[in-house]
Amino acid sequence: xxxxxxxxxxxxxxxxSLGKTDVTAVNNVDLNIQNGEFLVLAGxxxxxxxxxxxxxxxxxxxxxxxxxxxxxxxxxxxxxxxxAYRRDKIxxxxxxxxxxxxxxxxxxxxxxxxxxxxxxxxxxxxVDDAMEKVGLQNRKKHRPRELSGGQCQRVxxxxxxxxxxxxxxxxxxxxxxxSATGLEILGLIQRxxxxxxxxxxxxxxxxxxxxxxxxxxxLRDGTIEAVEDK
Amino acid sequence: MTFMKMGFRSLFRQRRRTIISxxxxxxxxxxxxxxxxxxxxxxxxxxxxxxxxxxxxxQVFQSAYFxxxxxxxxxxxxxxHEQIRNDLDRMADVSLLLARIYLMGLLSNGEKSVAxxxxxxxxxxxxxxxxxxxxxxxxxDPFIAHEGEAEIIVLGKKLAESLNAKxxxxxxLMTTTASGALNALDLKxxxxxxxxxxxxxxxxxxxxxRTAQALLDTKKVKNLIVTxxxxxxxxxxxxxxxELWRRKGYPIILKxxxxxxxxxxxxxxxxxxxxxxxxxxxFIIVFFxxxxxxxxxxxxxxxxxxxxxxxxxxxRQTLILFFFEGTFIGVIGGLFSAGFAYAASQxxxxxxxxxxxxxxLSDAYPLMIRNDGRFYALIFVSTIVVASISALIPALxxxxxxxxxxxxxx
Numbered sequence: 217x218x219x220x221x222x223x224x225x226x227x228x229x230x231x232x233s234l235g236k237t238d239v240t241a242v243n244n245v246d247l248n249i250q251n252g253e254f255l256v257l258a259g260x261x262x263x264x265x266x267x268x269x270x271x272x273x274x275x276x277x278x279x280x281x282x283x284x285x286x287x288x289x290x291x292x293x294x295x296x297x298x299x300a301y302r303r304d305k306i307x308x309x310x311x312x313x314x315x316x317x318x319x320x321x322x323x324x325x326x327x328x329x330x331x332x333x334x335x336x337x338x339x340x341x342x343v344d345d346a347m348e349k350v351g352l353q354n355r356k357k358h359r360p361r362e363l364s365g366g367q368c369q370r371v372x373x374x375x376x377x378x379x380x381x382x383x384x385x386x387x388x389x390x391x392x393x394x395s396a397t398g399l400e401i402l403g404l405i406q407r408x409x410x411x412x413x414x415x416x417x418x419x420x421x422x423x424x425x426x427x428x429x430x431x432x433x434x435l436r437d438g439t440i441e442a443v444e445d446k
Numbered sequence: 447m448t449f450m451k452m453g454f455r456s457l458f459r460q461r462r463r464t465i466i467s468x469x470x471x472x473x474x475x476x477x478x479x480x481x482x483x484x485x486x487x488x489x490x491x492x493x494x495x496x497x498x499x500x501x502x503x504x505q506v507f508q509s510a511y512f513x514x515x516x517x518x519x520x521x522x523x524x525x526x527h528e529q530i531r532n533d534l535d536r537m538a539d540v541s542l543l544l545a546r547i548y549l550m551g552l553l554s555n556g557e558k559s560v561a562x563x564x565x566x567x568x569x570x571x572x573x574x575x576x577x578x579x580x581x582x583x584x585x586x587d588p589f590i591a592h593e594g595e596a597e598i599i600v601l602g603k604k605l606a607e608s609l610n611a612k613x614x615x616x617x618x619l620m621t622t623t624a625s626g627a628l629n630a631l632d633l634k635x636x637x638x639x640x641x642x643x644x645x646x647x648x649x650x651x652x653x654x655x656r657t658a659q660a661l662l663d664t665k666k667v668k669n670l671i672v673t674x675x676x677x678x679x680x681x682x683x684x685x686x687x688x689e690l691w692r693r694k695g696y697p698i699i700l701k702x703x704x705x706x707x708x709x710x711x712x713x714x715x716x717x718x719x720x721x722x723x724x725x726x727x728x729f730i731i732v733f734f735x736x737x738x739x740x741x742x743x744x745x746x747x748x749x750x751x752x753x754x755x756x757x758x759x760x761x762r763q764t765l766i767l768f769f770f771e772g773t774f775i776g777v778i779g780g781l782f783s784a785g786f787a788y789a790a791s792q793x794x795x796x797x798x799x800x801x802x803x804x805x806x807l808s809d810a811y812p813l814m815i816r817n818d819g820r821f822y823a824l825i826f827v828s829t830i831v832v833a834s835i836s837a838l839i840p841a842l843x844x845x846x847x848x849x850x851x852x853x854x855x856x
Contacts (some may be wrong), residue, residue: 302755309852312751314753316750317750318452318455318456318459332758
């Protein structure tokens with residue numbers, strides 16, 4: 217028996233009200249993402265990449281349609297009731313890194329494990345391991361303000377992988393970095409995907425980044441324009 | 447623990463705002479502690495001066511004294527007071543025993559008569575009573591100087607002025623005896639005294655107890671004043687003495703000092719009201735100051751809250767984070783307030799500042815602060831509670847933030 221898709225989206229739409237205007241960010245999207253995929257959501261600004269990613273990450277809900285995670289329909293649950301899913305099953309990498317400024321590098325990476333109730337000893341082991349994977353062993357006690365953009369994004373990646381999630385979502389993870397650092401970060405993400413088999417879904421409009429995706433979903437005006445399998 | 451750590455560290459992100467909050471709390475609560483300290487001094491001073499000038503710690507009356515109105519002077523006075531004195535003298539905690547008589551009469555210089563209130567006292571003991579509290583006891587010095595003389599009197603200064611009386615002058619004091627007859631004695635004025643109330647000074651006279659007894663033609667005294675080695679022993683001594691007299695079957699009743707100190711109770715109530723009102727105002731300031739700091743913190747950290755929620759932080763944990771921030775402001779503010787108040791109280795006490803006499807009184811009184819650990823603890827805990835509660839409203843607001851909106855917040 218084959219495993220269900222990590223993410224399954226059935227006829228998903230998302231509308232927003234901006235004053236009296238109704239804006240459709242995502243319109244009738246059907247998408248299945250299998251375990252171990254390295255998928256890019258590509259498209260220009262306003263095409264619905266971030267909205268689609270937010271719904272996959274269970275931080276936003278569709279106006280209509282259904283979002284399934286690991287074979288379970290998440291749509292009937294409120295966002296508050298999905299806290300445990302976000303905590304245990306999904307890792308996030310943000311465009312602006314979004315590290316907690318009052319915590320050190322080590323504490324930022326450790327934070328999701330504390331939320332999951334992992335023991336201190338186990339946390340130490342896993343944080344050290346994640347720091348080694350992203351090459352930040354000697355930055356443990358530094359605060360985010362003392363790091364470069366590339367280092368911050370490495371911390372963000374370590375924070376995402378430390379809880380061993382089945383799925384990592386990255387919203388334009390290289391957009392705030394210079395091109396060399398961006399490629400370096402992308403290389404790191406690719407290596408983690410290959411070594412660990414983690415499912416990565418990230419959004420981008422940068423052709424060099426899009427070229428790295430094994431499957432690329434092209435979005436335009438909230439709908440899937442094309443899907444390219446490599 | 448992590449949220450506690452984050453809450454604490456977050457206080458130092460906007461240092462200026464946190465400092466302003468702490469300064470407001472420190473000065474507000476510090477001043478409240480000083481006010482309470484001053485009221486505690488007034489309370490303590492008034493309590494001890496009341497005890498050591500008027501009431502003693504305990505008073506012994508004849509049992510019928512409070513049940514029936516006297517038809518004649520000293521009708522319900524103490525008859526067997528010598529026997530009671532002997533019993534009390536043997537008790538360890540009793541430091542002083544003295545008897546008093548109060549009378550009303552007419553004092554005349556031959557040309558002018560003035561109604562007066564007389565107090566028959568044991569001057570040497572009255573002086574000792576006041577000496578225990580280092581109170582002015584000059585009123586009794588003339589009696590000590592004229593020891594051995596019986597028919598002598600000391601007048602309130604204003605009364606002496608009203609009668610144009612000078613030391614050595616003879617004045618006639620007329621009153622009704624215990625049996626209802628009229629009696630008068632010619633008494634030599636041997637001095638004057640100042641009273642705390644000008645009205646009282648215009649009417650008051652003091653004479654030796656035996657002279658008062660002779661004037662009233664009685665061996666009785668109105669009551670016995672019992673002073674103890676420490677005010678805190680009042681309740682214990684009350685129980686012991688009551689038990690002793692229950693066994694002996696004396697027809698007497700014992701009153702504690704505060705039951706006889708109406709003025710003290712009024713002043714204490716007045717100060718309690720002022721302190722209560724001030725506490726309310728200052729805690730409202732603490733509430734809004736802390737709340738404002740947390741509101742600003744929530745607004746500035748909207749994106750961070752969104753990040754934490756997306757990582758799987760629950761709404762309850764978010765609430766706890768901001769609650770801790772309020773609590774830490776309360777703890778630090780409370781500690782600073784206590785330190786400020788203690789240092790300021792030491793400074794104020796070292797200056798020996800005198801405040802002008804309040805309306806109706808003739809003496810200035812000292813601006814002294816009496817620090818009390820219990821009040822420091824109570825105000826410290828209250829500051830923490832108020833600061834923590836004030837953080838709840840903005841904290842609740844943080845928990846209702848939509849993750850997507852928060853992540854897009856600039």
